[in-house]
Amino acid sequence: MPVKTIFETKIEHVSILDEHGSFDADLGAGLIPDEDVVAMYKHMMVCRHLDEIAFKLQRSGRMGTYPENRGQEVPPLAAAYVLQEKDWMVTCYRENAGLFWRGLPMEKILLHWMGDERGNHIDNCNVTPPAIAIGSQMLHATGLAWSSKYKKDGAIACTFFGDGATSEGDFHEAANFAANLDLPVVFVCQNNGWAISTPTKLECSAPTVAQRGIAYGMDCVQVDGNDIFAMVKVVRDAVKNARDNNRPTFIEALTYRLGDHTTADDARRYRDADELAMWEKRDPMIRLRKYLEDKDLWSSAQEEEQLAEASKIVTTVVKNAEEIEAPTSNDFFDCMYTDLSPQLQLQRDTMRTSSLGQDPSQVTIQPKEGAVQ
Ligand SMILES: Cc1ncc(C[n+]2csc(CCOP(=O)(O)OP(=O)(O)O)c2C)c(N)n1
Ligand SMILES: [Mg+2]
Numbered sequence: 001m002p003v004k005t006i007f008e009t010k011i012e013h014v015s016i017l018d019e020h021g022s023f024d025a026d027l028g029a030g031l032i033p034d035e036d037v038v039a040m041y042k043h044m045m046v047c048r049h050l051d052e053i054a055f056k057l058q059r060s061g062r063m064g065t066y067p068e069n070r071g072q073e074v075p076p077l078a079a080a081y082v083l084q085e086k087d088w089m090v091t092c093y094r095e096n097a098g099l100f101w102r103g104l105p106m107e108k109i110l111l112h113w114m115g116d117e118r119g120n121h122i123d124n125c126n127v128t129p130p131a132i133a134i135g136s137q138m139l140h141a142t143g144l145a146w147s148s149k150y151k152k153d154g155a156i157a158c159t160f161f162g163d164g165a166t167s168e169g170d171f172h173e174a175a176n177f178a179a180n181l182d183l184p185v186v187f188v189c190q191n192n193g194w195a196i197s198t199p200t201k202l203e204c205s206a207p208t209v210a211q212r213g214i215a216y217g218m219d220c221v222q223v224d225g226n227d228i229f230a231m232v233k234v235v236r237d238a239v240k241n242a243r244d245n246n247r248p249t250f251i252e253a254l255t256y257r258l259g260d261h262t263t264a265d266d267a268r269r270y271r272d273a274d275e276l277a278m279w280e281k282r283d284p285m286i287r288l289r290k291y292l293e294d295k296d297l298w299s300s301a302q303e304e305e306q307l308a309e310a311s312k313i314v315t316t317v318v319k320n321a322e323e324i325e326a327p328t329s330n331d332f333f334d335c336m337y338t339d340l341s342p343q344l345q346l347q348r349d350t351m352r353t354s355s356l357g358q359d360p361s362q363v364t365i366q367p368k369e370g371a372v373q
Helices: 034-059 074-082 096-102 106-113 136-151 169-180 210-216 228-245 273-281 284-294 300-322 342-350
Strands: 012-014 088-090 157-162 185-191 219-224 249-254
Touching (some): 034 074, 034 106, 034 284, 074 088, 074 157, 074 228, 088 096, 096 106, 106 300, 136 157, 136 169, 136 185, 169 185, 169 210, 185 228, 210 249, 219 228
Parallel strands (some): 012 219, 088 157, 219 249
């Protein structure tokens, strides 16, 4: 029996606006109207300012742990730009730029990281709360896509996750399910080179993360994730494939987190200063600003103006988040169950007393000292 090749594949890498600001006019022509590019740049400035302020809130004890998004704004923003209102964006925790573009109030993200459950109550747009259990959200996206296919409502799901998340079983289950059931899902992996302190090469020995999708029979592509034009192009293709053909696509977006993993981390302990310096030069905002300035679409005066605007927006957002009425301990019960059993009702009604769980008619109910109301 002769040995013959029965399967060969390749992974394409897409780049349109490179780190030096040069633009591939053939690939990039007509992709994004100028006014939208300006709007995206302005949006990124606001997001980055929020990121900076969130970091300071944590450092000054006004917020819990926070994962900086700085440097990774482009992939989620591109997806949010392409998706339709009915579609789902199902993310982890470094996708603020896309969530806000879709209409998620910024206060929600601050509340989430302040430990306030109301940050997860989203009723104005099709996005899910940040998924902290790594990989779990890919299954949710696949389920949402399955339900859309079943209901024939034409919606697709676009899910975001990190390079590290592709080493979780959840990724493989979601990918297998989506590909075998022909589901309209777009899998976007933000490959930032690290899963906290574990470099990607230690958990993926293949030359690209993208090729992990090939095993499931998906179209796979790698893209410069700091290039808004390339990102919009590949997401648009993937969304079309999902919507028209019910086929999932795997996108590996090469990017970098310019900050620490979270405020609980110090990346200087494991990341090379030279590596960081190299990626600082590839900052998506530097190249976009240069692109806009070269086309006379942006000026220093506009930059100043937008910085002031970002500061104004973020100040209001922080004020709204911090001044929200304090939650009551009844929320433990009321937000968890639709119908409370008599026992739980009793616990709720007596939890701020010294007679937790006892029948109020049979004991003298005394408010507990120092109880939160
Ligand atoms: C199931 C699970 N395991 C471990 C963790 C702890 N953890 C939090 S973030 C992280 C690394 C994730 O890396 P990656 O998927 O590359 O995302 P990135 O933070 O780089 O964006 C780990 C292991 C977790 N949150 N959930
Ligand atoms: Mg990572």
